[in-house]
Amino acid sequence: MNESVVSLPMPRIARPTVVLEDRPVAGDKRVLLAAPRGYCAGVDRAVVAVDKALERYGAPVYVRKQIVHNKHVVSELEQRGAIFVDEVDEVPEGAHLVFSAHGVSPMVKEAAAERQLQTIDATCPLVTKVHREASRFSKQGRQILLIGHDGHEEVEGTAGHGGDRVTIVNNPDEADTVVVDDPDNVVWLSQTTLSVDETMETVNRLRTRFPNLQNPPSDDICYATQNRQVAIKKVAAEADLVIVVGSANSSNSVRLVEVALDHGAKAAYRIDYADEIQQEWLDGVATVGVTSGASVPEVLVQDVVEALATAGYRDVAEVETAVEDLMFSLPKELRRDLADCDTGGAGGRGGRGQGVRDKSSGI
Numbered sequence: 001m002n003e004s005v006v007s008l009p010m011p012r013i014a015r016p017t018v019v020l021e022d023r024p025v026a027g028d029k030r031v032l033l034a035a036p037r038g039y040c041a042g043v044d045r046a047v048v049a050v051d052k053a054l055e056r057y058g059a060p061v062y063v064r065k066q067i068v069h070n071k072h073v074v075s076e077l078e079q080r081g082a083i084f085v086d087e088v089d090e091v092p093e094g095a096h097l098v099f100s101a102h103g104v105s106p107m108v109k110e111a112a113a114e115r116q117l118q119t120i121d122a123t124c125p126l127v128t129k130v131h132r133e134a135s136r137f138s139k140q141g142r143q144i145l146l147i148g149h150d151g152h153e154e155v156e157g158t159a160g161h162g163g164d165r166v167t168i169v170n171n172p173d174e175a176d177t178v179v180v181d182d183p184d185n186v187v188w189l190s191q192t193t194l195s196v197d198e199t200m201e202t203v204n205r206l207r208t209r210f211p212n213l214q215n216p217p218s219d220d221i222c223y224a225t226q227n228r229q230v231a232i233k234k235v236a237a238e239a240d241l242v243i244v245v246g247s248a249n250s251s252n253s254v255r256l257v258e259v260a261l262d263h264g265a266k267a268a269y270r271i272d273y274a275d276e277i278q279q280e281w282l283d284g285v286a287t288v289g290v291t292s293g294a295s296v297p298e299v300l301v302q303d304v305v306e307a308l309a310t311a312g313y314r315d316v317a318e319v320e321t322a323v324e325d326l327m328f329s330l331p332k333e334l335r336r337d338l339a340d341c342d343t344g345g346a347g348g349r350g351g352r353g354q355g356v357r358d359k360s361s362g363i
C-alpha cells in the first residue's frame with residue numbers, strides 16, 4: 001500500500017428514529033416487501049469504486065455528477081472525502097476523477113484527458129452496452145431514436161456516443177411527431193431505467209409510423225429496472241399504499257411510483273428517509289407495499305419497515321419475483337492500482353473477490 005494513502009474512518013449520516021401512531025384500520029395490518037429491490041450490480045460497483053479509490057489514493061477523490069442518484073449515498077461518500085463536481089474543468093489538473101454509473105460522452109473523456117486527470121470509469125457496464133450500440137449504429141449511418149428523458153445524465157452520455165445521428169424521444173406522445181430523415185433507416189435505443197410498459201407504448205407508436213424501425217440487439221432497459229418493476233406490480237395489486245424509497249432524481253425510483261399506481265396501489269409515494277412518511281398516508285391502510293430504487297441502500301428500507309412497525313404494521317412478508325446474483329468487477333483502472341498495492345481488486349462490496357461474474361467485457 002502506498003504510504004501516502006490514509007485509511008479513512010467511515011462516518012455515517014445520522015438517521016432519525018421515527019415513531020408513528022398506531023391507529024385502528026379495518027383488517028389486519030401488514031407490510032409487503034418487494035424483492036428484488038434496492039442496490040443493483042451497477043450501483044454497487046460504482047459506490048464501491050469511489051470507496052476503494054478513497055482508500056487507495058486518499059482524499060479527495062473527485063466524482064463527476066452524483067456517483068448514483070441517491071442523496072444518502074452521496075452524503076456518506078462526501079463525508080469520506082469524495083468531492084462531487086458537475087464538470088471536468090472543476091477538477092484540479094492531475095487529480096483522480098471517477099465517472100458516475102450513468103456514463104459520460106466521449107467529449108467528457110476527452111476533456112478529462114486534456115486536464116491529465118486520472119480517471120476511473122464507473123459507468124455501469126449495461127450503460128456501456130448502450131453506448132456501444134449508439135456508436136455502432138451512428139457509424140452505420142442510421143438515425144437513432146433514443147427513448148429517454150432529455151437532460152438525464154445517462155441520456156446525455158448515450159447521445160454523445162451517437163453524435164448527430166441521435167434524436168431523443170421523451171415519451172409516447174413525441175413518437176407521434178418526431179421527424180426522421182429516412183423512415184427505412186431508423187433504430188431505437190433507450191435509457192436503461194425507464195418504465196418498460198411506457199417504453200413499449202412509445203416503440204409501438206413509432207412502429208406505426210415507421211414499420212421498418214429496427215430494434216436494439218437486446219433490451220436496453222436493464223435487468224434491475226425490469227425486475228423491480230415486476231416485483232412492485234405484484235405488490236401493488238394487493239396494497240392500499242406503496243412507499244418507494246429513492247431520491248427525486250432517481251429515474252428508476254420515480255418510475256416505481258408510477259408503476260405502482262398503474263397496477264393497483266391506491267396511493268404511492270417516494271421518500272428518501274423514513275421520517276418523510278406522513279401519518280395521514282396510513283389512514284385506513286391495511287396493506288403497505290414497500291420497495292426501493294436501484295441506488296438505495298437496504299438500511300433505508302429497514303428504517304421504513306421499523307417506522308411502520310411503530311404504527312402496528314409488524315407482519316412483514318417478502319414478495320419475491322426474481323433472484324439476482326449479478327455482480328460486476330471494479331473498473332479496470334482501479335483493479336490495476338489495487339493489484340499494484342496488493343489489496344486485491346477483483347470484487348465489490350463485502351470482499352466479493354471470489355465468484356465475481358464479470359459481464360463488463362462481454363457486452
Ligand code: SF4
Pocket residue numbers: 040041042043101124125126127192193222223224225252294
Ligand atoms: S439501474 Fe441498471 S443500468 Fe443503472 S446502474 Fe443499475 S444495473 Fe446499471
